[in-house]
Amino acid sequence: MGVLDYFKSVPSMTAEEVRQFLAEKHPDEYNLVDVRQPKEYERDHIPGANLIPMADLKDRLDEIDPEKPTIAY
Amino acid sequence: MEGGIRAWKGMVAQGLPEAGIAFFSPAADAEEIVGLAWALEEGSKFFYQGVSEQFSSDKEAQEMFSWLVSAEKSHERNLLETYEALTGARPDFEKLRGKFSDSLSGKVMEGGIPVKEALAWAKDKGVSESLELAIAMEVNAYDLYIKMSRTIEDKQAQQIFKRLSIEEQVHLKKLAGLLDKRV
Numbered sequence: 001m002g003v004l005d006y007f008k009s010v011p012s013m014t015a016e017e018v019r020q021f022l023a024e025k026h027p028d029e030y031n032l033v034d035v036r037q038p039k040e041y042e043r044d045h046i047p048g049a050n051l052i053p054m055a056d057l058k059d060r061l062d063e064i065d066p067e068k069p070t071i072a073y
Numbered sequence: 074m075e076g077g078i079r080a081w082k083g084m085v086a087q088g089l090p091e092a093g094i095a096f097f098s099p100a101a102d103a104e105e106i107v108g109l110a111w112a113l114e115e116g117s118k119f120f121y122q123g124v125s126e127q128f129s130s131d132k133e134a135q136e137m138f139s140w141l142v143s144a145e146k147s148h149e150r151n152l153l154e155t156y157e158a159l160t161g162a163r164p165d166f167e168k169l170r171g172k173f174s175d176s177l178s179g180k181v182m183e184g185g186i187p188v189k190e191a192l193a194w195a196k197d198k199g200v201s202e203s204l205e206l207a208i209a210m211e212v213n214a215y216d217l218y219i220k221m222s223r224t225i226e227d228k229q230a231q232q233i234f235k236r237l238s239i240e241e242q243v244h245l246k247k248l249a250g251l252l253d254k255r256v
Contacts, residue, residue, distance in 0.1 A: 015080035027219045044085035048219035073074040
């Protein structure tokens with residue numbers, strides 16, 4: 001990753017756009033990542049979300065398929 | 074996602090990533106998974122059957138829950154057909170019963186909830202509350218099937234879980250539609 005990549009804007013979606021996106025796609029077609037803490041995930045999470053807390057993200061990047069769109073919350 | 078989970082007004086699943094997976098963990102191959110998933114569908118069917126009888130005086134509610142009973146039946150059928158298409162054989166239920174006698178009796182429904190307890194809970198509840206329980210149970214099953222399709226190593230079992238998750242998604246849409254009508 002070059003230094004310029006840090007300045008790339010990351011598109012964001014509203015909750016409604018995400019709902020529509022998830023309804024139209026199969027879970028195989030995207031990465032849905034919950035970056036909160038395990039206790040928050042336990043309380044409630046979007047169905048099918050993969051729990052990767054922020055602190056673990058760097059070590060678990062291989063769980064995110066770079067070929068697919070990724071939604072994080 | 075803008076606003077994070079607080080902005081999310083859709084369905085949510087509960088429990089840690091490993092929740093529910095333990096139920097399937099003794100099942101290593103596609104046949105055992107189909108057997109256990111089938112038993113959970115059977116449990117859900119008993120639950121919907123019981124609730125449908127409870128709301129016998131409410132025609133619309135009874136029709137809803139009867140539809141759910143038939144949806145579970147077709148779910149079971151699809152599960153067996155998927156297994157057959159993948160392996161060219163039918164699961165050997167006798168063998169599976171011997172191995173998982175506690176889990177294969179239809180006493181537990183999707184989401185790992187004992188049917189008896191769910192029916193006892195629903196006894197003095199209204200239609201919307203029973204539908205909410207159904208949605209909570211199905212959404213957890215949907216969540217579990219997606220995770221299982223990613224974690225299980227057996228390729229055929231992966232396909233079965235994928236199929237199950239697709240069916241749960243359809244099922245949930247219908248349930249949510251029914252609930253919208255009642256609230």
